Amino acid sequence: MNIEKAINKLKEKGYKRTKQRERILEIFSEQDQGYIPAKTILKEIQKDFPGVSYDTIYRNLYLLAEEQVLESTELDGEKHFRFHCDTHGHHHHFICTGCGKTKAVEFCPMDKIAQSLDGYAVDDHKFEIYGKCPGCL
Amino acid sequence: MNIEKAINKLKEKGYKRTKQRERILEIFSEQDQGYIPAKTILKEIQKDFPGVSYDTIYRNLYLLAEEQVLESTELDGEKHFRFHCDTHGHHHHFICTGCGKTKAVEFCPMDKIAQSLDGYAVDDHKFEIYGKCPGCL
DNA sequence: TATCTAATCGTAACCATTACAATTACATCT
DNA sequence: AGATGTAATTGTAATGGTTACGATTAGATA
Numbered sequence A, B: 001m002n003i004e005k006a007i008n009k010l011k012e013k014g015y016k017r018t019k020q021r022e023r024i025l026e027i028f029s030e031q032d033q034g035y036i037p038a039k040t041i042l043k044e045i046q047k048d049f050p051g052v053s054y055d056t057i058y059r060n061l062y063l064l065a066e067e068q069v070l071e072s073t074e075l076d077g078e079k080h081f082r083f084h085c086d087t088h089g090h091h092h093h094f095i096c097t098g099c100g101k102t103k104a105v106e107f108c109p110m111d112k113i114a115q116s117l118d119g120y121a122v123d124d125h126k127f128e129i130y131g132k133c134p135g136c137l
Numbered sequence C: 001t002a003t004c005t006a007a008t009c010g011t012a013a014c015c016a017t018t019a020c021a022a023t024t025a026c027a028t029c030t
Numbered sequence D: 001a002g003a004t005g006t007a008a009t010t011g012t013a014a015t016g017g018t019t020a021c022g023a024t025t026a027g028a029t030a
Helices: A003-012 A019-030 A038-046 A054-066 A110-117 B003-012 B019-030 B038-046 B054-066 B110-117
Strands: A070-075 A078-083 A092-096 A102-105 A121-132 B070-075 B078-083 B092-096 B102-105 B121-132
Touching: A003 A019, A019 A038, A019 A054, A019 A078, A038 A054, A038 A078, A054 A070, A054 A078, A102 B110, A110 A121, A110 B102, A110 B121, A121 B110, B003 B019, B019 B038, B019 B054, B019 B078, B038 B054, B038 B078, B054 B070, B054 B078, B110 B121
Parallel strands: A092 A121, B092 B121
Antiparallel strands: A070 A078, A092 A102, A121 B121, B070 B078, B092 B102
């Protein structure tokens, strides 16, 4: 997902192109190796837009996640975001607790357990693996 | 895991038996169907110990989790706890977003993906399924 | 350019969690 | 039972991420 594509996706829904929003997308495209905490996004944007507010950061991150441009997870009580991986199908992530970088894991356990949840309505699931990547070992 | 067993486990490590700690364990044994938020534990204990402090609740919950008496997870940015399931082997949970009750899922995806993480050190993993249980549907 | 509305800013509130000094309670030993 | 050592609790405040909102600004469209 490149920036223009994302901006256009928003445009179609009536959302405007703003410098701040563009910058947020830039940050993710510059470093799309792993999940980034909201705090880090804020700090990064402040370099260009010193007066940027929390409202702007969170509103945009949540909007982008809503629109499937980003995907999010919660690590250590902080919300983290990364570009949504739409290059391949549904999958999960190994997340390095050292550097935050992720590695795709092309396996979804849901296929294996569907029948064991008869009578239950499954809305969502989370499968994440935590550890150290080769670079951090 | 009954209360006495848990208390003894702590005793062996030099931790003392206190009324508050006992009450915490009681609460979990009274309602061991699902994850309980820390906030709820606090409220419940306050009925018996009006002056109980945050420190006491969190210290005990974390201690009990550390000692494998409880297990914990984070839902909606809040820490939740439940009795540790030691009656059967390693497994995961379906968690009802309506009532919080859980259902054990006897399948761990880690077995299937071990080989795909060569060179990575896996420390932990999380697999949770969210939805509505039959009772909440 | 006028207008409409989304978006941002500045700031404060919110809320779960964490921290800590002072006090109290538990367990053990004599 | 009383003294002692240490864990545990209390009371309260700080922390930190997130959320909220009125006032202002800036895209987009005609």
